[in-house]
Amino acid sequence: MNKTRMLFLCLITVLSVVITASGCSFHKKSAQSEIYTYSDETLGQLLAATYQEGTFIFEGLPWLISKQEVIDKQKLIQSDDDDWLIVEGTFPLNASIKQTVIYNFQDDQLVSGEYRFATSDNNHFAQWGKELGVLLSKWLPKPRTENIEILDQADISAQQGNNLLWQGVDRSSMKVSLSVTGQEDYLLLMHVASPLPEREGLKK
Structure with a gap:
């Protein structure tokens, strides 16, 4: 009788451990899914800031x-350097992604800008790149170089130094570059440039 009772208690204990472990695994997967998934609305904010009506x-x-107009419009702090402004990005991305926004000036005119997104989490980088690629394929025409599918494996593409290039109807452009930094961070750089070589024509 005592042996039967002990076996029963052991069985209950084992089942409790299995159920608890399964629950932890489920919650862990749910947490990962929450961290690594972005909505079209979130990434859409980034694209809305860089692409409008084919340009x-x-x-x-x-x-x-x-430069002063940019500072006034964006409510930024003046810098001593005439050629650029560097600020922290504020897109609603996971905290593991470090964001930097760079405004580039030439002769006191805004001629290009860069978004830098860096993370040491290769899994997050890979998933984020894949979701960004899906949205880019919806919003933009086909890139002039490479294939947008390189974003399906953004972490591998970063190790290979791959990039994508688009050109707008006004000859403005956007280049997306993937790389790995010396600190072993995965970096996605979006460089957006004004129309070339006819920048002066934009004034008219």
């Missing part, structure tokens, strides 16, 4: 405005 823009700003 590429930066932060929703017109090209060739002065």
Whole structure:
């Protein structure tokens, strides 16, 4: 009788451990899914700031405005360097992704800009790149170089230094570059440039 009772208690204990482990595994997967998944609305904010009506823009700003105009419109702090402004990005991405926004000026005119997204989490980088690729294929025409499918394996593409290039109807452009930094961070760089070589024509 005592042996039967002990076996029964052992069985209950084993079942409890299995159920608890399964629950932990489920919650872990759910947490990962929450961390690694972005909505079209979230990534759409990034694309809305860079692409409108067939042309590429930066932060929703017109090209060739002065540095002071950018500071006033974006409510930024003045910097000592005449050629760029560097600020922290604020897109609603996971905290593991470090965001940097760079405004580039030439002759006190906004001529290009860069979004830098870096993370040491290769799994997150791979999933984020894949979701970004899906949205880019919906919003933009086919890139002029490479294939947008390189974003399906963004972590591998970063190790190979792959990039994508688009050109707008006004000859503005956007280049997406994937790389791995010296600190072993995975980096996605979006460089958006005003129309070339006819920048002066934008004033008219």
